[in-house]
Amino acid sequence: MNKKPKLLISECLFGVPCRYDGKDNYIETIEALKEYYELVPVCPEVLGGLCTPRDPAERQGNRICTADGTDVTTQFIRGAELTVRIAIEYKCEQALLKGKSPSCGYKRIYDGSFTRTLTDGHGCTVEALLKKNIRIYTEHDIDLLLAQKKRVIGQKVLLLMPMELVKY
Numbered sequence: 737m738n739k740k741p742k743l744l745i746s747e748c749l750f751g752v753p754c755r756y757d758g759k760d761n762y763i764e765t766i767e768a769l770k771e772y773y774e775l776v777p778v779c780p781e782v783l784g785g786l787c788t789p790r791d792p793a794e795r796q797g798n799r800i801c802t803a804d805g806t807d808v809t810t811q812f813i814r815g816a817e818l819t820v821r822i823a824i825e826y827k828c829e830q831a832l833l834k835g836k837s838p839s840c841g842y843k844r845i846y847d848g849s850f851t852r853t854l855t856d857g858h859g860c861t862v863e864a865l866l867k868k869n870i871r872i873y874t875e876h877d878i879d880l881l882l883a884q885k886k887r888v889i890g891q892k893v894l895l896l897m898p899m900e901l902v903k904y
Contacts, residue, residue, distance in 0.1 A: 743773035744823050744831035744865075746840050747782070749875055754779040758789035761834055765878050769832070772885040776826045780839045780861040784815025795838045795857065796848035803850045809860075812839055816861040823870055831865055832881065835874035842872045 748755050751762040769775060782788060791802035793812070800812045816839065823831065833840035841859035846852065862872055873881050 740772060740774045741830075742776050742826045742828040743769065743881075744776045744778060744819070744826070744828040744833075744870070745769075746832065746834040746837075747777040747779040748834055749832065750775065750777040752777065752779065754782050754788050756781075756788070756790050756792045761875065763875055763878065765882070768882055769878070772882065776822065776828055778819050778822055780815030780819045781812065782815070783818040784811035784813070786811050786815070792850065793838050794846040794848045794850060795859070800838045800860065801848070812860050815839060816864040819861050820864045820868055823865060824868065828870060830871040830873065830881075831862075832873045832875070832878070833859075833862060835876060840874075842874050 746761070748759075748761040749763050750766065751760050753760045755761065766775075781790070786808065791804065791806065793800050793802045793808050798809070799807055800809045801807050822828075833842060835841055836845055836854065837859050838845060839859040839861045841857070842862050843856065843858065844854045845857045845859055847855040858866070865872060
C-alpha cells in the first residue's frame with residue numbers, strides 16, 4: 737500500500753477560522769486533495785504567537801507591520817521557522833498556501849500600503865520554505881496540483897497494466 741505524500745496547507749484554506757479577521761478561506765476542493773495527499777494544516781501567524789482576530793499586517797520591505805505601525809516581524813518570523821520545522825518533520829515536499837498573505841503569499845503580496853495594492857514578492861514563510869526546496873502552490877494552483885497527481889497516478893496504472901497481462 738502506497739502512502740500518500742504529505743501536503744502542508746494553510747489552516748485557513750482547510751476551514752479553520754484563523755485569518756486576521758477571525759474568518760477562514762475554506763476551499764471546496766479539500767476532499768479532492770485528501771484523496772491524493774495527507775494534509776498537514778498550519779497557520780504560521782498563530783504558530784508565531786499572534787491571536788485571532790488580529791490587526792491586518794503587510795510586508796514593508798523586511799519588516800511586517802500592522803496598519804497602525806506595530807512591528808509584528810518577530811511573530812511572523814517565529815511562525816515561519818516553526819512551519820519549516822513542521823514541514824521537515826512531516827516530510828512535506830510541497831505546500832498549498834494562502835496567496836497574497838505577508839506570511840503565506842507566493843509571487844504576489846500586498847505592498848504594505850494597506851490599499852490592497854499587490855507587488856511582486858513572497859511572504860516570510862514562503863521564503864523560508866523555498867530555502868528548504870519545498871514547492872509552493874496557492875489556492876489558485878489547486879487544479880494544477882490535482883492534475884499533476886492524477887497524471888502521476890495514471891502513469892503508474894499504465895505502467896502496471898502490461899505486467900499484469902503477462903502470463904508465465
